[in-house]
Amino acid sequence: MRQLLFFSNNKNKIIEIKKIFNKFNLELISLNDLNLSAEVEESGKSFEENAKIKSDYGFNKTGFPCFADDSGICIESLGWKPGVLSKRFLNNFKNNQACFERIFKVIKKNNKQNAYFKTSISLTIKNNQNVIFNGKIDGRISEQARGRFGFGYDPIFIPKNYNKTLAELSTKEKNEISHRSIAVTKLINFLIN
Ligand code: IMP
Numbered sequence: 001m002r003q004l005l006f007f008s009n010n011k012n013k014i015i016e017i018k019k020i021f022n023k024f025n026l027e028l029i030s031l032n033d034l035n036l037s038a039e040v041e042e043s044g045k046s047f048e049e050n051a052k053i054k055s056d057y058g059f060n061k062t063g064f065p066c067f068a069d070d071s072g073i074c075i076e077s078l079g080w081k082p083g084v085l086s087k088r089f090l091n092n093f094k095n096n097q098a099c100f101e102r103i104f105k106v107i108k109k110n111n112k113q114n115a116y117f118k119t120s121i122s123l124t125i126k127n128n129q130n131v132i133f134n135g136k137i138d139g140r141i142s143e144q145a146r147g148r149f150g151f152g153y154d155p156i157f158i159p160k161n162y163n164k165t166l167a168e169l170s171t172k173e174k175n176e177i178s179h180r181s182i183a184v185t186k187l188i189n190f191l192i193n
Contacts, residue, residue, distance in 0.1 A: 002191070003027045004123075007058035007068035009038045016175075020184060024192050034062060042084070047071060048132050050084055051122035059124040067187060071119035071179060073153045075103060075141060076112040090152060100145045100156050113140040115157060117179040121187050131190065135182030150174060 006017060006028050014030045021028045031038055040057045044050035047070045054068030072086030082089035093099040107113055116138045124130040138160045145155035147167025154167035159177055166174055175181045 003029055003064060004191075005029045005031070005034070005058050005062055005064040005066040007031060007038055007054045007066055013069075017184060020188065024188055026188075026191060029064060031058075036061065042070065044070075044084065047084060047118055047120035048122065048134075051120045051132070052124075052130055055122040055124040055130060056128075060127075065123065065125050067121055067123040069119055069121045069180070069183065071117065073115060073117050073157065075107075076114040077107045077110055077141070078103070086152070096152075096155075097145060103141060103156065104143065107141055115139055115141050117153075117157065119179040119183040121183045123187060123190070133183045133186035133190065135179040135184070135186070137177060137179045137182070 002025075004021075004026060006014060008014060009031060014028070014032075018028045018030075038054070040054055042050045042053060044053055050070035051068050054070070055066045058064070058066035058068060070084065072083050074080040074083050090096060090099050093102070116136055119135045121133045122130050123133070139158050139162070140160075142156050142158050142165050145167075146165045147155050147169075149169065149171060150167045154174075155165050157166050158164065159166065162169075166178075
């Protein structure tokens, strides 16, 4: 069985991706299995750059083929930010609702509702050899936060051709259309072919 290291400390992501990998006879090794932590500075200006920084680091540290992901939301009204700073932007407010209120306010002012989520996965196979897989989901920001599923910006993001927010969709429904699942599917297709 082929072994790959997933450079992440996020337990939920590891469980989710492990399940998919097992179906394809690929063995996922996590940082935890190797007693390593994902402490590396994400100093890149794009999702691709940050994913590459992490997958290169994991490969150089362990010698295992290694992949890492980086994702976030880009909002037209905010000049397509916060992007790579999505987590930090949310954490700057006292709670998620306060962050959402700020976003709604800016959108009311300039009337641009478009947004997208993007995930980049970088797979490092050899020294200085990496491949990037991108996933994107287009949509718009809702007028108010709705739904109790998911995490992060899910309650304010309505995918294109839907009228529910991602937080109103079940995990299964979200996984069928999400930026992350698109990128993971591309990675798997690359690995099994
Ligand atoms: P990460 O790179 O996957 O850890 O994502 C960085 C940040 O982007 C998260 O902390 C969330 O705030 C936001 N984000 C990424 N993916 C999603 C998603 O599927 N739903 C909601 N927020 C997300």
